[in-house]
Amino acid sequence: MVTLKQIFQMFGHDPKWSRFAAASAQPMVSVFFRKLGDRDITTLTDFDLQLQLAMSEQPDERKAKARSCMDHLRTWAAEQGKPFAQPEPEPKPKAEPKPKLKLKAEPKPKVEPKPKAEPKPKAEPKPKAEPKPPKEKRIVKRCEKPGDIQQPLRPADKALTMEEWQADTIPRRGTVFPDNSSKGWKKGKRVFKDCWRAAIMIHGIRYSHRAKTRNECREWLRAVTSKKILPTDNNADWWRMEQHKDEAARIEEHILSAAEEACIVAEYHQTHDTQPLFDYCTRALLPHMVYYCAHTLRLSKDRTLTASRQAVGLILTKIVGGRPVTNITFTCKRMLRIYASRGDFWYYDRAPEEVKLMIGRIDMSALEELYKVTKDRRI
Numbered sequence: 001m002v003t004l005k006q007i008f009q010m011f012g013h014d015p016k017w018s019r020f021a022a023a024s025a026q027p028m029v030s031v032f033f034r035k036l037g038d039r040d041i042t043t044l045t046d047f048d049l050q051l052q053l054a055m056s057e058q059p060d061e062r063k064a065k066a067r068s069c070m071d072h073l074r075t076w077a078a079e080q081g082k083p084f085a086q087p088e089p090e091p092k093p094k095a096e097p098k099p100k101l102k103l104k105a106e107p108k109p110k111v112e113p114k115p116k117a118e119p120k121p122k123a124e125p126k127p128k129a130e131p132k133p134p135k136e137k138r139i140v141k142r143c144e145k146p147g148d149i150q151q152p153l154r155p156a157d158k159a160l161t162m163e164e165w166q167a168d169t170i171p172r173r174g175t176v177f178p179d180n181s182s183k184g185w186k187k188g189k190r191v192f193k194d195c196w197r198a199a200i201m202i203h204g205i206r207y208s209h210r211a212k213t214r215n216e217c218r219e220w221l222r223a224v225t226s227k228k229i230l231p232t233d234n235n236a237d238w239w240r241m242e243q244h245k246d247e248a249a250r251i252e253e254h255i256l257s258a259a260e261e262a263c264i265v266a267e268y269h270q271t272h273d274t275q276p277l278f279d280y281c282t283r284a285l286l287p288h289m290v291y292y293c294a295h296t297l298r299l300s301k302d303r304t305l306t307a308s309r310q311a312v313g314l315i316l317t318k319i320v321g322g323r324p325v326t327n328i329t330f331t332c333k334r335m336l337r338i339y340a341s342r343g344d345f346w347y348y349d350r351a352p353e354e355v356k357l358m359i360g361r362i363d364m365s366a367l368e369e370l371y372k373v374t375k376d377r378r379i
Helices: 002-015 019-024 025-036 047-057 060-079 161-169 212-223 240-269 275-295 302-320 328-342 353-360 365-377
Strands: 176-177 184-185 189-192 195-202 205-211
Touching: 019 025, 019 060, 019 353, 025 047, 025 060, 025 365, 047 060, 060 328, 161 205, 189 353, 195 212, 205 212, 212 353, 275 302, 275 328, 275 365, 302 328, 302 353, 302 365
Parallel strands: none
Antiparallel strands: 176 195, 184 189, 195 205
């Protein structure tokens, strides 16, 4: 008994077919070996192989490689004296019985041949027309599909600019496919890629982006087709480049927030009134801390509410104690990172009674609802 896997291993040891078998190993495993690898080749018919090829959910490119390797494998096995199962020969049709001899009919009377008609005189040949000059051939790029729009070719040495890309109105979608090509040999073994690739054709030039997951490739295609980025922005940190476009607005927001908090602390040191501090923490600081804990630190709801409340209590303790705290948000985020790594604010119990009374007056029900909304990424 020789199974399909065993005959493929013998096929791969043949020096003439070793490289071809190594290149086709992964398509054969994913298409045939998972279902039919342990079957005896003498029981595998052409119908079984075609049925397995049709039922496989692999990409068409991989199925084509597996079908080609299977055809060569069957031919090689037949040459080695180990053929696959052959279909039964169709039964020959039965010979029809010979018709019985009929009685000879009476001979027909001979018909005299008709006299031949006189040949017609040949017509004079017409003068040949002058040959037309040959038409110039137009080079037209063929469309991949009947509904596609013809696009002009673009010189490879000229880079695509954002203005030209924004002015382009031809609809494009691109494709996403698995990349399992060879990476070469390493320690005597063939190494294959295991990633996804997105590709799009623009003005006759093919742009591609390689990523670990299919969703990353889809996001890149969505960003290119929506004209947010150029197709040449296909490096690993293209999404970070997109996020840094609004960096100027984010820097201005940080500066204004720090200035507002510094003014509130300066007003407290002049008037010693804690009400503006309490209002700012309830209105702006606590929601910001909840969002930071939910998305950046990945804390649970109970730990988020506890850590946010205690962080605000500790920052108020520092301000009431006379510490020069100017950037309240930055200091609270640093304390929350310490809480996430250690699990507790061990010095919160030493906060003054005045601060604990202020923290106890905060209504946390609205913050619980805010945590649910931010965790679902609805804001």
